[in-house]
Amino acid sequence: MRRIYPDIQDDPDISWAYAYPEGRPWLRVNMVASADGATWVEGRSGGLSSKGDRRIFGVLRGMADVIVAGAATVRAEGYGAVEPRESWRALREGRPPVPPIAVVTRSLDLDLDGPLFEGALARTIVLTCEAAPRKRREYAAERADVVVAGDAEVDLTAAVRELHARGLTRVLCEGGPRLNAQIAAAGLLDELCLTISPMLVGGGAARVLDGEPARAELRLGHVLEEDGVLFCRYTRGTDA
Numbered sequence: 156m157r158r159i160y161p162d163i164q165d166d167p168d169i170s171w172a173y174a175y176p177e178g179r180p181w182l183r184v185n186m187v188a189s190a191d192g193a194t195w196v197e198g199r200s201g202g203l204s205s206k207g208d209r210r211i212f213g214v215l216r217g218m219a220d221v222i223v224a225g226a227a228t229v230r231a232e233g234y235g236a237v238e239p240r241e242s243w244r245a246l247r248e249g250r251p252p253v254p255p256i257a258v259v260t261r262s263l264d265l266d267l268d269g270p271l272f273e274g275a276l277a278r279t280i281v282l283t284c285e286a287a288p289r290k291r292r293e294y295a296a297e298r299a300d301v302v303v304a305g306d307a308e309v310d311l312t313a314a315v316r317e318l319h320a321r322g323l324t325r326v327l328c329e330g331g332p333r334l335n336a337q338i339a340a341a342g343l344l345d346e347l348c349l350t351i352s353p354m355l356v357g358g359g360a361a362r363v364l365d366g367e368p369a370r371a372e373l374r375l376g377h378v379l380e381e382d383g384v385l386f387c388r389y390t391r392g393t394d395a
Contacts, residue, residue, distance in 0.1 A: 156207055156386075160378040169214045170246060172377055173348065173388065180324040182315065183346035184335050185215050186363050190353055193360035194332055198231055203352040207381035215348065217243035219254045219327035221280070221318055225334035226260035229271065234258075236275035253277045254327075257302075257318065259309055259334055263291040272298040282314040311341050332365035339369035344391060347373065351385040 158164040158172070175181050187203045188194050196202030204212075216222060217240065224234065239252040247253075255277035258265060261284055265271075272279050281295050284305040295301050304313035318326060328338060338344050349363065373389040380386070 156210075156379055156381040158377060159380050160375070167379060169211055170218065172379065173211070173215060173218065175218065175325050180315075180319050180326070181345050182326040182328060182338065182343050183215070183348055184328045184330070184338065184344055184363075185212065185348040186330055186332075186335065187350040187352060188363055189356040189360075190351060191355050191357065192362045193356035193358070194330070194363060194365075195231075195360050196356055200232065200330075203354070203356075204350075205352065205382060205384045207379075207384055207386065208350045208352075211348070211350070211379075211386055213240065213242070214246070215327055216254065217246040218325065220250070220325040221254050221257050221323040221327070223257045223259065223282075223318075223326055223328045223334075225331050226258055226262070226265055227333070228329065228331040229256075229258050229265065231331075235270035236279070237277060239276065251277055255280050255300075255323075257282055257314075257323075259283075259311070259314070261287060261309055263287050263295055265295075267291075267295055267298045280318075282309055282317075284309045311337055311343060315343055332361040332363060336364040336366035336369060339364055339371060340367040342371075344369075344371065346391065347387075347389045349387045349389065351387065353383040 158167045187200050187208055189203055237253040253276050257280035259282045279299040281299045281301045283303060286307045302317045304310045371391050376388040376390055378385055378387050
């Protein structure tokens, strides 16, 4: 891997390149897309990924306090509990060995007996709303930490505030596109980490943001490259 912007450097330190700013909460979205903007192939993102993308994906997870994903992404990608990695030891010094996963869901249409909830080293968090089915919510509370934020829909601003109150201020969002759009529309997005895969997909695959309109000026922080795959880090406005 090499950095090609803002300067040329071979084998950059990935954890340094993606270091969080000090002294403030931060929400980053990490996504992979094809050259024509598709975020999945046959319903999953794996067909767009690469060795470099998986390496950065792992480092970003290791750096995060919490990993946020929408229920549709959790179902489609077959999310399980996060497993500790030896390579995370320094990244997570003074913190638990793994970050919890927080699932955003209005309907609680989740496998509450599945691997994401059964035996997870870090107890899974469910971000839901008052409109969620009561019995499902009660059962979810036995399996996870349930946060009720909002009435008819999940209030993402309130949900993120609740994560911060738990000391989870370095938030990594892994999508999907609808959740990304909601986060951007709410003004919560601080950073976009976008892997651009050198392939065309076409068809009806969603873009990185799919749903609510949002407009935010982004600043390009760096571009890394490996095997024709580009790894771009953008921050909102003048945020460093």
